[in-house]
Amino acid sequence: MKPVRVLFVNAINPLIESHTRYPAIGIGYLIAMLRQQFGDLVECNFVDRHAAEAIRVWRPHLLAVSSVSQNFSHAKEVAALGREAGVPVIVGGYHVTEMPETITRDMDVAAIGEAEYTICDLMQIYLDHGAFPTSELARVKGIAFWQDGELVLTDAREVVGAHTRVLDELPMPARDLMRVRPHTNMFTSRGCPYTCTFCASTRFWPNIRFFSPEYMIEEVRRLIRDYRVRYITFHDDLFIANVKRLRQFHELVLREGLPRQGFKFSCASSATRITDEMAQLLKEMNFVSVSMGLESGNQEVLTRLKGPAFKVETNREAVEILHRHGIHAHASFIIGETHESCEQMMDTYRFVRDNPLSLVNIYVLTPLPGTPVWSDARSKGLVADDMDWNRLSASFEIEWRNVVIVSERCSREQIHTMYLKLRRLRLAKMGRAIASHPFQSDLAAYGKAKLREWAYRLGLAQPA
DSSP: OOOEEEEEEEOOOTTSHHHHSSOOHHHHHHHHHHHHHHGGGEEEEEESSOHHHHHHHHOOSEEEEEOOGGGHHHHHHHHHHHHHTTOOEEEESHHHHHOGGGOOTTOSEEEOSOOHHHHHHHHHHHHHHSSOOHHHHTTSSSEEEEETTEEEEOOOOOOTTTTTOBOTTSOOOOOTTSOOOSEEEEOOEEOOSOOOTTOSHHHHSOSOEEOOHHHHHHHHHHHHHHHOOOEEEEOOSSTTSOHHHHHHHHHHHHHHTTTTTTOEEEEEOOGGGOOHHHHHHHHHTTEEEEEEEEEOSSHHHHHHHHOTTOOHHHHHHHHHHHHHTTOEEEEEEEEOOTTOOHHHHHHHHHHHHHSOOSEEEEEEOOOOTTSHHHHHHHHTTSOOTTSOGGGGOSOHHHHTTTSOOOOSSSOHHHHHHHHHHHHHHHHHHHHHHGGGOGGGGGHHHHHHHHHHHHHHHTTSOOOO
16 A cells, blocks of 8 residues: 655745744654654655645645744645645644634645644544545544535644643654754743733643653754754743753753763743753753843833733843853843833833843734734734735834734834834844854854845745
């Protein structure tokens, strides 16, 4: 029996640098799960560009498309290609999880939430029937599908590790179909204990769960052995959420001798978790940078974005602690909150200017489906189910005239002016930090990718 060919498509814009910086690990887990469950009965492929050519040349039996809301217009285009080729289409990712009602007739099935076990249930149906009979789909938890012209949503599927809070039952993500650079990424947990008003991630992951320290160190070993990786960024929402796990991982990293070998790590954390003890543990493991969502230099705005537990002074102390321990402090900030004044935005400017931050990312508040910010924007008619999803783009530099703005106190032009002012400060900070920054090894690839991105934004190139 010939294997069922499954083509996974990461629906991104390959000309935007941030979209292609790291492998699509979420899809890697799905591929690994299919391989573990079905072996030679399934053959997987992966692309993040040239989807039409891949469908034509590789001739898959199934097409699986993953997308966030900002790229859902592209996901619809890929699904239409599948429909035209007569290939059943499964769609997954954050967008359809929050808004299954937006799937098109070109999409046969939507996987809602975590899809490792869902994709296996769907594969078994296809192996048994060569199609997706609705009578069989109705028995699968955590999906949406079309039946007699109506969208059917089945019962929710329990998340992996719902009771144990351990994720170790999942196979390590398949990266062999993706480009893995010496600086790559890992996920060691899912979820976040916080519920920031703008964050889509915490709506996709309903509770926080962890891979064990033993699982983590084995994945690090495999990345070193199979891909010659020398630097890992942990993309968990809150890497140090579990202090006991961090200490156990610290012991394994030191036992492995990774710091002596010059191996480097980076992670994300909440400023509320940064203490001298935590910074010392990270430093001993050779964590060279920690990124934090500090969001605003104004306390009123920060409280509206993240809640009363978050303080500007705590953010300042966290930056100082990391700097004191020789760890580069990175931070992201958001401007354009609904009730934020232009002067309150200047508080953010002053915070960035006056504190020892190495890298700074600046965003304009974007209403993402499932978040309180989305609900508020929807009630005001700023967003809708049938909107142009490209208007949720996080790339404000050139697309600022088109993206959704939620501010009620500052004009689009005022926000753009402040954004550019903060971007200039960001470049100045980066210029001063770059001589000692561990991201030096990424500069060549980053520079080439950014040149391609700007060519695209200026209309000189088009995505494949």
